[in-house]
Amino acid sequence: MTAQLLTSLAAGVFIAGAAGYMGSLMLSRRMALAADPLSHLTLPGIALAMIHGFDVSLGAFPFVVLGILLIWVLELRTKLPMEALTAIVFSSSVAIAFLFLPVDQAEAALVGDISRTGPRDTIASVVASVLIVLAVWRSYSKLVLVNVSEDLAVSEGISVRRSNLVFLFLVGVIVSLGVKIVGGLLTAALVAIPAAVAKNIAKNMRQYAFGSLAVGALSAAVALYHLTGLPAGPLIILVNTVLFLASLIIAAKR
Amino acid sequence: MAAAEPILEVNDLSVTMGAQRILEHVSFAVERGEILTILGPNGAGKTILLRALLGVLPHEGRIRWAKGVRIGYVPQRLPYIKDVPMSVEEFFALKKPKTSRASTREMLAAVGLADELRSKRVGDLSSGQFQRVLIAWGLVGDPDVLLFDEPTTGIDVGGEETVYKLLARLHHERALTMLIVTHDLAVVYELSTNVLCLNKSSVCYGPPLTVLTPESLRRLYGAEVKYYRHDDGHGRNHESG
Numbered sequence: 001m002t003a004q005l006l007t008s009l010a011a012g013v014f015i016a017g018a019a020g021y022m023g024s025l026m027l028s029r030r031m032a033l034a035a036d037p038l039s040h041l042t043l044p045g046i047a048l049a050m051i052h053g054f055d056v057s058l059g060a061f062p063f064v065v066l067g068i069l070l071i072w073v074l075e076l077r078t079k080l081p082m083e084a085l086t087a088i089v090f091s092s093s094v095a096i097a098f099l100f101l102p103v104d105q106a107e108a109a110l111v112g113d114i115s116r117t118g119p120r121d122t123i124a125s126v127v128a129s130v131l132i133v134l135a136v137w138r139s140y141s142k143l144v145l146v147n148v149s150e151d152l153a154v155s156e157g158i159s160v161r162r163s164n165l166v167f168l169f170l171v172g173v174i175v176s177l178g179v180k181i182v183g184g185l186l187t188a189a190l191v192a193i194p195a196a197v198a199k200n201i202a203k204n205m206r207q208y209a210f211g212s213l214a215v216g217a218l219s220a221a222v223a224l225y226h227l228t229g230l231p232a233g234p235l236i237i238l239v240n241t242v243l244f245l246a247s248l249i250i251a252a253k254r
Numbered sequence: 255m256a257a258a259e260p261i262l263e264v265n266d267l268s269v270t271m272g273a274q275r276i277l278e279h280v281s282f283a284v285e286r287g288e289i290l291t292i293l294g295p296n297g298a299g300k301t302i303l304l305r306a307l308l309g310v311l312p313h314e315g316r317i318r319w320a321k322g323v324r325i326g327y328v329p330q331r332l333p334y335i336k337d338v339p340m341s342v343e344e345f346f347a348l349k350k351p352k353t354s355r356a357s358t359r360e361m362l363a364a365v366g367l368a369d370e371l372r373s374k375r376v377g378d379l380s381s382g383q384f385q386r387v388l389i390a391w392g393l394v395g396d397p398d399v400l401l402f403d404e405p406t407t408g409i410d411v412g413g414e415e416t417v418y419k420l421l422a423r424l425h426h427e428r429a430l431t432m433l434i435v436t437h438d439l440a441v442v443y444e445l446s447t448n449v450l451c452l453n454k455s456s457v458c459y460g461p462p463l464t465v466l467t468p469e470s471l472r473r474l475y476g477a478e479v480k481y482y483r484h485d486d487g488h489g490r491n492h493e494s495g
Contacts, residue, residue: 028338145348148335152391154310155327156350203375204341 005224007122008114008232012220014129015177016236019187020194020216021133022174024209025140025167027199029147032192037090038175039187041067043097046109046179051102055121057128061176063093068168094184112183112233114224125177132173133213140209143167181220182233193240194219200247215243261286261323261399261431262307267315269299269306276302278455279315282448286320286398289425289432291446291462293439295475298453300435301330304401307433326397328388330404330435336377342387343372346394353394361390364427365420385417393424399431400424404438418445442466 026032042060049059067089074085101109117125136143146153146163153160178187198211223235262284269277276299284290292300306313308327319325335345346353346361353361359369365386371379379387392400402421418441425432425445436442442449442462449465451457451474458470 028334030337141348141352142350144338144340148338148348149329149332151305151308151310151327151329152332155308155325156348158350199339202339204339204373205344208339 003119004115007119008117009221009224011117011122011125012114012181012224012232012236013217014126015181016190016194016220017213017217018129018132018136019174019178019190020198021209021213022136022170023191023193023195023216024198024212025136025143025147026171026191027195028144029167031171032195033188035171035175035178035191036188037086038064038067038171039179039184040090041093042176042179043094043101043109043184046184047097047101047105050105050109051100055124056180057125057176060179061172064172064175067093068172097184107231108183110183110185111231112179112181112186114181114232117180121180125180128173128177132170132177136170139163139166144205182236186233186237189237189240190216193237193244197240197244197247200244200251215240219243258286259320260284261288261320262433263316263318264307265316265318267303267306267313267317269302269311269313271302271311276454277306277313277452280450280452280456281315282450282456282459284399284431284433285447286431287429288447289434289445291442291449292433292435292452293437293442293449293474294452294457295437300452301403303452304403304433304435307401323399324395324397326392326395326400328392328400328402332388340376341373342376342379345376345387346391349391349394357394361393362387364393364424365390382417386420389417389420389424393428396428397430399433402432402434404434404436421445439466 023032026035039060042063045059045061045063046056047059049056070089074080074089078085097109098106107113142153142158142163143166145156145158146160146167150160153163174191175187178190182190194215195208195212197215198208202208202211219239220236223239224232260283264283265281267277267280268275280303282290292303294300302311304327305311307317308325309317342362343355343358346358355372358372362369362371367383367386367390371383371387376384376387389400389402392402400421418438421432421434422445424430432445434441434445443466446462448460449462450459451465451470453474453476457474458465458467
């Protein structure tokens, strides 16, 4: 096992695990697909990072935050439907990215490229992933209660507005991390599929949450174990898809 | 000692959502230990009233709870709860602070549910069981007041204690003040100290035997008098019902 493989594997497994865990919350809020437009939005940031040679997640994060803020402001000011705003903001963002993104780096930006991650980026990704898992773990029950019923959450003294803000921030971080391994196109799958797999099998919330984490991490491990020359990002998603089909069969046999 | 202050005082409460006025100038008070039923047809604003009392909705007018009062809330239904695989015990653990296993057991027993239910998935419960779980959930932390929104489903199977018998029992055992939304007149007569007839505004308010007259019920449900005089300052007649 080469050092490069090891660093790629570490970054991939940790990020995919954290994304799966976070995905279990996003899926139960019917928000897993929100990761899709948000990750498209990061493309200009990814392009900048690639051109100037810094960490893709660092480039992506400000764009996610900008996107979330922009949508809020536009919605308040214009009263256009959210869908229209989302379409406008996100497609403009993709269009801008392709104005200056070098063609030979387009693939890496769209579906990710983790095969050349350096040790420093890897350490940063692993630390960020662990922190996000801890942050999600701490507020998991609060966020689930808000998902289940805002009224019940309020009756428990939970500030719904604050929980939503925390949730959006966590979504922003996980999308920024996710684009590094699966690019601007596939991040929604990275958060949605592991949770969907776990939901098919889990008997309770603990199994569901940690199952999502495990499925995410496992799919990255399987996909990255042999750097076959095939792009790693799409491979991770396909392994996820296979696991999902398997979970359907298991669920049907019960 | 002066007369105890009411546990809840509502003055001139109005709620507007979008362009629609849902509640208009509603006033009432609830004493400690009282059961207030809130009666009205579908869409009369009963659930909205409970949510306003919880502090979830922006409103005009004044809602004043007695100091330090603990409120338990039993919602009508939780459509999103099946989106998360969750055991009954885990559902209780979502409470702040987290409900202990012993207290989950105690509450399940209090509403007449078997202990084995703890490890069952919430999504797999029958609607009657789920209703009881929601009541038990509302009772954790020993609230002073229970807000109960009538279930549309959750019909009890014959032989079991009905939800309303259960509420009456809990009222006695725990000295609870209760606000119960219902559209069942039998429940109103059987349980309530006072009834608030609600159809956007307060149609009648007081002890059920006194205020529930054929006339007030007609005004409440609008069945026989389809057009009733409703003074909104413009001298127009409004359709009701």
